[in-house]
Amino acid sequence: MRGRPVRSGLAPTAFARACGGVAPTTGCRRADTRLRFAAPHAKLGGCIRATARHACRLPVNAYVAAPLSPTSPWVVLKFGGTSVATAERWRTILELASARRAAGARVVVVVSALAGVTDALKALCGCPRGERAAAVDKLVERHRALVAEMDLAGVERAEGWLASLRALATGADPDGEQAPDVSETGPTQYLWQAAIQAHGELLSSSLGAAFMTANGLATEWLDAREALLAREVPFLNERSRALSAQVQIEADPAFALALAARGSVFITQGFIARDGGGHTVLLGRGGSDTSAAYFGALLRAERVETWTDVAGMFTADPRQVPNARLLQRLDYDEAQEIASTGAKVLHARCISPCRRARVPLWIKDTKRPEFQGTVIAPMPPETAPSIKAVSSRRGITLVSMETAGMWQEVGFLADVFALFKQNGLSVDLIGSAETNVTVSLDPTENLLDSDVVAALATDLSKVCRVKVIAPCAAVTLVGRGMRSMLHRLSGVLAEFGRERVHLISQSSNNLNLTFVVDEGMLDGLLPRLHELLIRAGAMRTDDTALFGPSWQALYGEQARPVVQPWWRTERTRLLDLARRPAGDGGVGGTPGYVYHLPTLRARARALMALKAIDHVYYAIKANAHPAVLRTLAEEGIGFECVSPGELAAVDAIDAARGSRRLFTPNFAPREDYAHAVERGVTLTLDGLHPLRHWSELFAGHDINLRIDLGRGLGHHDKVRTGGATSKFGLPLEQLDEFVSLAREHAVRIVGLHAHLGSGILDANYWPWVYAQLASIAERIGSVTRLDLGGGLGVPAHPGEAPLDLAAVDAALMEVKQTYPQYELWLEPGRWLVAEAGVLLARVTQTKSKGAVNYLGCDAGMHALIRPALYDAWHPIVNLSRLDETATTLYQVVGPICESGDVLGSDRRLPEATEGDVLLIGVAGAYGESMASHYNLRPLAESVAIE
Numbered sequence: 001m002r003g004r005p006v007r008s009g010l011a012p013t014a015f016a017r018a019c020g021g022v023a024p025t026t027g028c029r030r031a032d033t034r035l036r037f038a039a040p041h042a043k044l045g046g047c048i049r050a051t052a053r054h055a056c057r058l059p060v061n062a063y064v065a066a067p068l069s070p071t072s073p074w075v076v077l078k079f080g081g082t083s084v085a086t087a088e089r090w091r092t093i094l095e096l097a098s099a100r101r102a103a104g105a106r107v108v109v110v111v112s113a114l115a116g117v118t119d120a121l122k123a124l125c126g127c128p129r130g131e132r133a134a135a136v137d138k139l140v141e142r143h144r145a146l147v148a149e150m151d152l153a154g155v156e157r158a159e160g161w162l163a164s165l166r167a168l169a170t171g172a173d174p175d176g177e178q179a180p181d182v183s184e185t186g187p188t189q190y191l192w193q194a195a196i197q198a199h200g201e202l203l204s205s206s207l208g209a210a211f212m213t214a215n216g217l218a219t220e221w222l223d224a225r226e227a228l229l230a231r232e233v234p235f236l237n238e239r240s241r242a243l244s245a246q247v248q249i250e251a252d253p254a255f256a257l258a259l260a261a262r263g264s265v266f267i268t269q270g271f272i273a274r275d276g277g278g279h280t281v282l283l284g285r286g287g288s289d290t291s292a293a294y295f296g297a298l299l300r301a302e303r304v305e306t307w308t309d310v311a312g313m314f315t316a317d318p319r320q321v322p323n324a325r326l327l328q329r330l331d332y333d334e335a336q337e338i339a340s341t342g343a344k345v346l347h348a349r350c351i352s353p354c355r356r357a358r359v360p361l362w363i364k365d366t367k368r369p370e371f372q373g374t375v376i377a378p379m380p381p382e383t384a385p386s387i388k389a390v391s392s393r394r395g396i397t398l399v400s401m402e403t404a405g406m407w408q409e410v411g412f413l414a415d416v417f418a419l420f421k422q423n424g425l426s427v428d429l430i431g432s433a434e435t436n437v438t439v440s441l442d443p444t445e446n447l448l449d450s451d452v453v454a455a456l457a458t459d460l461s462k463v464c465r466v467k468v469i470a471p472c473a474a475v476t477l478v479g480r481g482m483r484s485m486l487h488r489l490s491g492v493l494a495e496f497g498r499e500r501v502h503l504i505s506q507s508s509n510n511l512n513l514t515f516v517v518d519e520g521m522l523d524g525l526l527p528r529l530h531e532l533l534i535r536a537g538a539m540r541t542d543d544t545a546l547f548g549p550s551w552q553a554l555y556g557e558q559a560r561p562v563v564q565p566w567w568r569t570e571r572t573r574l575l576d577l578a579r580r581p582a583g584d585g586g587v588g589g590t591p592g593y594v595y596h597l598p599t600l601r602a603r604a605r606a607l608m609a610l611k612a613i614d615h616v617y618y619a620i621k622a623n624a625h626p627a628v629l630r631t632l633a634e635e636g637i638g639f640e641c642v643s644p645g646e647l648a649a650v651d652a653i654d655a656a657r658g659s660r661r662l663f664t665p666n667f668a669p670r671e672d673y674a675h676a677v678e679r680g681v682t683l684t685l686d687g688l689h690p691l692r693h694w695s696e697l698f699a700g701h702d703i704n705l706r707i708d709l710g711r712g713l714g715h716h717d718k719v720r721t722g723g724a725t726s727k728f729g730l731p732l733e734q735l736d737e738f739v740s741l742a743r744e745h746a747v748r749i750v751g752l753h754a755h756l757g758s759g760i761l762d763a764n765y766w767p768w769v770y771a772q773l774a775s776i777a778e779r780i781g782s783v784t785r786l787d788l789g790g791g792l793g794v795p796a797h798p799g800e801a802p803l804d805l806a807a808v809d810a811a812l813m814e815v816k817q818t819y820p821q822y823e824l825w826l827e828p829g830r831w832l833v834a835e836a837g838v839l840l841a842r843v844t845q846t847k848s849k850g851a852v853n854y855l856g857c858d859a860g861m862h863a864l865i866r867p868a869l870y871d872a873w874h875p876i877v878n879l880s881r882l883d884e885t886a887t888t889l890y891q892v893v894g895p896i897c898e899s900g901d902v903l904g905s906d907r908r909l910p911e912a913t914e915g916d917v918l919l920i921g922v923a924g925a926y927g928e929s930m931a932s933h934y935n936l937r938p939l940a941e942s943v944a945i946e
């Protein structure tokens with residue numbers, strides 16, 4: 001595997017001699033010999049000669065080290081350039097390594113070069129020989145400054161590397177060879193570059209070993225090239241062989257044993273390895289992450305910890321989506337997919353060594369080690385499919401190839417792909433039709449410049465019609481079981497539907513779905529998609545075992561405050577209510593609704609405080625509980641009713657007697673209108689029929705007219721009330737007829753109304769309705785008020801952004817500047833009551849079927865039909881076990897004889913037993929009011945509490 005017979009004993013002196021000190025037996029130029037790595041410290045015999053300037057702040061081995069046994073695990077810690085650039089950061093490394101050691105692990109620390117040093121070394125390779133000495137001087141200065149900052153008197157090993165760097169760079173090496181000139185190419189030039197660049201890590205690791213040892217943690221310096229041997233990859237060119245090598249690695253217990261005999265804490269270099277000839281080679285992009293993964297696999301470590309400047313992988317790039325959630329757990333494939341489709345925190349290359357060796361990979365934040373981070377490990381089988389991340393890549397080039405009768409031509413694809421190969425281009429995504437094949441080229445995989453693409457197009461034009469489309473962007477949704485989530489992606493598809501999508505590709509491993517669009521479309525797209533995925537339940541952010549806090553919550557200056565639901569503080573009271581026998585005087589028992597009036601009141605006050613709104617009418621269909629109606633009436637809110645029954649419910653409340661009322665029926669019988677007119681209730685008509693056939697009812701009256709503005713919105717198709725497929729509202733093309741009928745019958749249209757759907761979270765919606773209605777009102781003339789309907793949504797899923805009421809108000813005020821002459825009305829239902837209500841249920845039975853765990857309770861679709869009817873998502877907790885760890889994934893079901901009787905799918909809850917009380921949240925709106933006697937089960941009880 002690692003090939004060279006230098007492994008035994010691993011004494012650094014012997015190893016250095018074998019790999020560097022002795023010239024190879026045949027065929028190599030001396031310059032080549034010089035590029036073999038020789039450890040300048042070899043003569044030191046592996047011990048650390050650094051001394052602390054101030055006679056050691058801490059006695060050596062001050063850190064408590066647990067005794068080790070032959071089976072003590074290895075832990076690999078990796079730190080990047082900024083994490084090793086200051087003495088303070090090194091103290092963190094020291095603490096972390098010491099803590100692992102104290103916990104009984106053997107430790108290997110893998111480090112990058114100090115931040116900026118690799119770039120400086122690369123630049124040095126590219127500058128004329130005469131300028132290299134000055135560049136080396138700067139690097140010497142930089143490293144010596146850190147030595148001073150680390151309070152070390154000097155680091156002999158590092159001085160050795162600085163000397164060898166100078167020799168290699170300037171040609172004044174011990175062999176007297178001249179360093180290659182910039183113009184030189186070929187294997188030697190590339191190996192020389194590799195040898196130069198390796199010095200960054202050789203230096204940082206030498207300083208680190210000295211620092212840790214001087215500060216009490218005896219640390220062995222380990223040359224990574226001892227362990228990592230680049231594999232021979234056929235067809236790899238010389239440059240890649242030297243500068244982007246790959247290592248094939250398997251666990252090597254003998255190596256682990258030999259290393260264990262040498263010490264218990266090691267520090268080694270990321271980014272570097274050796275080739276079959278003993279030369280130093282580099283691992284290319286993401287090299288240090290990859291090295292850590294290789295060491296993890298080689299030692300079959302307990303884990304590899306990658307320490308970086310962010311707590312892990314997120315559901316989207318947090319710079320674009322501050323609301324992105326930390327992914328606390330990922331399997332290797334998902335992590336690989338996220339890393340290769342845009343996430344920068346971990347290089348995709350480093351995942352497969354860990355995957356093969358089944359070594360868990362952690363990502364942690366060096367500055368905030370207390371954050372949980374991301375753990376990449378085999379996934380427990382019991383996880384629901386979910387989209388884990390949405391990512392984007394810019395700079396994609398699409399090549400569309402068109403030819404008639406392509407499929408009849410044997411070998412067409414072989415021919416065109418040969419041309420890609422000839423131009424050194426690797427293809428990412430492929431889409432095909434009968435006469436067209438379109439492929440994408442990713443800039444991270446290809447050196448994409450216009451010359452290369454032009455050369456490819458010229459070659460391709462000989463076999464087909466070619467179109468190059470650029471710049472494009474690829475937007476990828478990643479998650480295991482993508483195909484089973486397609487039905488939830490309608491909102492996402494609608495978002496893409498507004499723009500041109502060039503290519504859609506679903507990966508054959510069922511892990512990703514990619515859309516290639518014009519690059520310009522990317523602005524603002526990711527936050528929208530992220531929100532849509534959460535809202536659609538496709539990104540299961542409710543599963544707190546997988547989805548951690550948002551980036552904003554972890555790092556944001558203005559983190560969105562986490563508002564604890566009222567029922568947390570009312571838990572004891574709720575449990576008490578739930579345990580009362582059902583039907584006990586109408587209070588308590590399960591299934592039962594509980595409404596929290598203080599929450600309702602707060603909601604009412606927030607709406608009444610809107611500057612732009614003149615009157616608020618509560619849509620009582622959402623919840624007609626007497627205490628709810630009373631509370632809202634006391635707050636000065638009016639009532640919007642749709643049936644004589646609802647009008648009677650308001651009439652029954654003393655406090656509501658003087659309240660404003662609205663009657664907004666749809667396809668109601670004549671007598672309903674007559675009933676409302678008799679009572680002097682404001683009426684809203686939404687079609688021609690009433691005016692045409694019952695005009696006598698309305699003659700001499702003022703009415704509102706409900707308009708269909710042509711589109712519907714809302715959380716589900718069934719609650720969208722606009723457009724031709726919806727039965728509501730007067731279509732605009734009938735407006736003139738309605739107006740002349742009204743005139744004819746002396747009916748005054750004083751109000752315009754539009755309600756286009758329910759559960760809307762977009763703050764711009766109501767201002768848009770306002771502007772639409774206002775412009776129509778101008779055509780009619782007699783209109784004095786505009787009713788913007790209801791539809792104000794509440795977030796259902798954890799992490800979903802709530803409706804920004806202040807933004808609604810501000811935007812309405814802006815429209816008001818243009819149309820100040822109208823009174824504004826609003827008629828919300830859900831927003832007032834949803835979060836004020838919960839449904840309590842009792843666990844009846846549990847059952848397992850294969851891998852599926854059912855948790856049965858006495859509240860089924862008869863008590864709450866929203867999940868069955870709209871796929872609505874309600875939070876569910878086990879109130880009896882609120883603080884226990886959620887371990888089991890449940891289908892929460894009711895007692896009704898239908899397979900659709902599911903209140904919640906794939907809910908992670910503590911293991912439940914019969915009699916536990918479940919709480920179903922956000923159930924105050926359209927819960928009790930839509931409940932039924934189905935299966936002749938009694939209606940859920942309800943109670944309001946202060």
Ligand code: LLP
Binds near residue numbers: 621
């Ligand atoms: N105004 C009119 C004319 C309405 O039809 C409705 C609700 C509202 C106001 C109040 O809408 P809200 O603010 O509550 O969204 N059962 C469905 C909701 C149906 C809404 C029917 N109309 C659900 O559970 O989601």
